[in-house]
């Protein structure tokens with residue numbers, strides 16, 4: 382048996398598994414990168430480029446591609462500002478962040494009128510076009526969304542090229558009609574990755590993140606298959622890192638399929654404890670009874686009888702609880718088999734140990 386001693390590790394560079402890590406090689410996004418670069422090219426000669434919307438499901442490389450292209454623009458002295466919208470609550474937040482980036486200092490004092498901030502930004506830009514990326518733009522509150530776009534498009538005093546990034550186009554419906562009619566953009570779609578593409582993206586991380594031959598092909602393929610179910614590359618990075626940690630914990634020099642299984646369970650447990658934490662005490666009690674009963678076939682009446690004697694609750698309320706557990710996919714409800722009339726039976730969707738463990742962790 383191979384044992385890992387002291388601070389020996391399987392990771393050559395653990396950073397490549399960080400979801401925020403910007404990879405030097407971006408796979409299968411040449412079309413989007415070129416499209417974005419071409420749209421923004423006029424800014425190199427000081428002309429206002431058209432606005433762009435990058436749209437697609439989570440984890441399809443939108444943030445990665447935009448940050449890559451912004452980096453290239455910066456190399457050509459184009460001023461760029463990248464903003465994560467979920468942390469910006471007011472228009473003032475947005476413009477003071479832009480001020481900070483463009484002017485290289487924090488705004489003079491809190492509560493400086495907006496036009497003053499904009500004036501100083503304009504001075505610093507010296508006629509150059511400012512490229513502003515608004516990542517996860519759909520998270521901006523209505524007022525802020527409308528106000529900042531209106532400022533960029535109408536009253537900023539300097540030229541702005543907007544790159545909006547979103548999972549869907551639903552934010553457009555929140556624009557005031559006038560704004561909706563003047564905010565034109567070129568759309569760049571980011572489709573889900575295919576299984577082959579996922580494999581290539583994750584293989585690069587394996588090669589750069591682990592020492593050679595650490596990940597067995599079987600374990601790697603298991604991860605690729607898991608990720609292919611929903612296309613979430615971030616999940617793949619998480620599985621790779623945690624499988625690596627599991628193998629290290631076992632003192633193994635190789636990541637085997639069992640390490641992947643355990644990494645997957647860890648993730649499942651996290652999701653389960655989160656959804657159980659959101660249940661009230663009666664709902665949790667019902668879940669506990671269902672998952673601790675020994676019998677394979679559980680009639681709803683049996684669970685009701687126990688619940689009634691323990692917490693004294695009405696039949697209607699009991700059915701609400703059971704319905705909720707079904708909707709949350711903790712259980713399935715089926716009608717009794719032949720000869721057993723219309724008794725409803727409860728089928729557990731997880732193994733008993735998993736839920737009992739999750740209940741204990743709350």
Ligand SMILES: Nc1ncnc2c1ncn2[C@@H]1O[C@H](COP(=O)(O)OP(=O)(O)OP(=O)(O)O)[C@@H](O)[C@H]1O
Pocket residue numbers: 399400401402403404406407408409410437438439440441442443444445446547548571582614615618
């Ligand atoms: N084409 C790619 N090549 C290499 N790595 C990629 C690629 N696409 C995505 N990734 C990696 O997958 C993760 C998610 O990508 P990214 O953050 O760019 O997705 P996103 O589309 O912005 O997702 P969200 O909508 O959830 O913000 C990142 O860690 C990123 O490095």
Ligand SMILES: [Mg+2]
Pocket residue numbers: 443444445516
């Ligand atoms: Mg993103």
